Amino acid sequence: NAGVMQNPRHLVRRRGQEARLRCSPMKGHSHVYWYRQLPEEGLKFMVYLQKENIIDESGMPKERFSAEFPKEGPSILRIQQVVRGDSAAYFCASSTGDYTVGYTFGSGTRLTVV
């Protein structure tokens, strides 16, 4: 019974490179949420996806950030031309769509931009 799987756990990118973060939801979950956690801060909502659909991307920066959840395969959070301020922990959560029970989070990807 694997939980939410995120990889890589740690990612180092130079400024200007692209970062790709992957999230495989729990078995049976078709809803995926991405949150970002800056150092010493709480988690901030970025985007909510169902298979092949972006439901709410109100928390995504307008430029350089994109997310997808294809019919097959993991959800991908993509950050183009990374800058130092993108350094953070990125968490993915999944659910069945029953929002009242909260989320199951993955262990996160810690992105460091050098």
Place this chain on the structure above:
Amino acid sequence: GQQLNQSPQSMFIQEGEDVSMNCTSSSIFNTWLWYKQDPGEGPVLLIALYKAGELTSNGRLTAQFGITRKDSFLNISASIPSDVGIYFCAGSVTSGTYKYIFGTGTRLKVLA
């Protein structure tokens, strides 16, 4: 925008002591969640609260949904070293929503 303030920001306690922390909001919330985050890991849901005044326990943890619906409290009784971590509250204005606002966390350190 909506903010959640957690207090205290950090605390050191002796093993065996009880711990209290709280979370306050500028808005009325309909759902409160409490999470714990271990170093290098994702948050794990501890307790969920859905009604004003509700008191819910999970082992040594007890959480309450404040009657004003603008605050919530988490108590840990007889703390042990593995209680160390960051405790986050999260809330939503709308029932049955997917979008939660997280507090900035209370960092707990337990001295053996």
